[in-house]
Amino acid sequence: MALILASSSPIRRAMLMQSGLEFESIPAAVDEKSERHRHDCAQSLATALAQAKAVAVSEMHSGDWVIGSDSVVTSDGRIFAKPDDIEEAADHLRFFSGKPMRLTSAVALARGGAVEWSHCDSATLQVRPLSDAFIAAYLDAEWPEVGYCVGVFRLEGRGVQLFETIDGSYFTILGMPLVPLLGALRQRGAIAA
Amino acid sequence: MALILASSSPIRRAMLMQSGLEFESIPAAVDEKSERHRHDCAQSLATALAQAKAVAVSEMHSGDWVIGSDSVVTSDGRIFAKPDDIEEAADHLRFFSGKPMRLTSAVALARGGAVEWSHCDSATLQVRPLSDAFIAAYLDAEWPEVGYCVGVFRLEGRGVQLFETIDGSYFTILGMPLVPLLGALRQRGAIAA
Helix, strand or coil: CCEEECCCCHHHHHHHHHCCCCCEECCCCCCHHHHHHCCCCHHHHHHHHHHHHHHHHHCCCCCCEEEEEEEEEEECCEEECCCCCHHHHHHHHHHHCCCEEEEEEEEEEEECCEEEEEEEEEEEEEECCCCHHHHHHHHHHHCCHHHHCCCCCCCCCHHHHHEEEEECCHHHHHCCCHHHHHHHHHHCCCCCC | CCEEECCCCHHHHHHHHHCCCCCEECCCCCCHHHHHHCCCCHHHHHHHHHHHHHHHHHCCCCCCEEEEEEEEEEECCEEECCCCCHHHHHHHHHHHCCCEEEEEEEEEEEECCEEEEEEEEEEEEEECCCCHHHHHHHHHHHCCHHHHCCCCCCCCCHHHHHEEEEECCHHHHHCCCHHHHHHHHHHCCCCCC
């Protein structure tokens, strides 16, 4: 019985690898856009996407444990997707400037094509007022890497400079609530206790 | 006017580098052992050590901003220092097993030989019950790297497997409250806003 991460996200892969787990990565084919239209809150959307990814891969690998995960950024009631290009990234940062940003991450565990467990957690990051000059210098240093991040920042990079305060779990902010996931895997005998 | 980190800690250096700061590292000569005897609470000890390190280097580089930082781990009322060898590391882990661990990190900013600002923050990590077999396998994978860590864990490594829950700032757990430090540096014009 193997462990599979239903994602090609480099950051989620790194999180699992660094924690010492052995697993395989298989990207899930999930229509994120159509799912987005069916949910009007971040928790519901992130959980549905995490579960859909885990189930999609689990259906083809029914004897294995499959991890699915997703993150959603909200600011001022609006749900944000990853920016398509550097101009849109700058637009998002100008919108985030001076406002609290909410990062919601969900993780799900599936086996035999069914969801066995899932967990959702949010963190709040207060964005400081960002000048156009700061945004330009920031994207000059951080693009294209931050193009893969819904909040247009990597907390393990210069992204930490965007915030006045950060409240919440680091792993939730990175994109996957790792500590609850490890607990769920241990409880099911999927990893050593 | 330059920025100096009064520390040779690889993790603190990495934190500042990753956030995009330019700085120099100069280890401070501070007698940590004698300081430990003068404080009976973690906040007071961590703050005193952070300030002492910043001031010691600042006295020789009076025109620069100097950052000092220190971390203290407490469990069941006892203050822990870094383990001297792998046997002591295993002893510490057996002591931590099943108990809440408190990690307290302080950071100070000095100029002209005087403390200009300091900040202290704590995080609580609930250690799960750890079997001797787990501790042996863990140290086999993580020693000697965790010998530099007061809590005998690297959260960015297998250390995340030690905990049931983690409450508090990631940067505080890594060893330096980075977000408040960046705010203090910006406020003083020591880094770009």
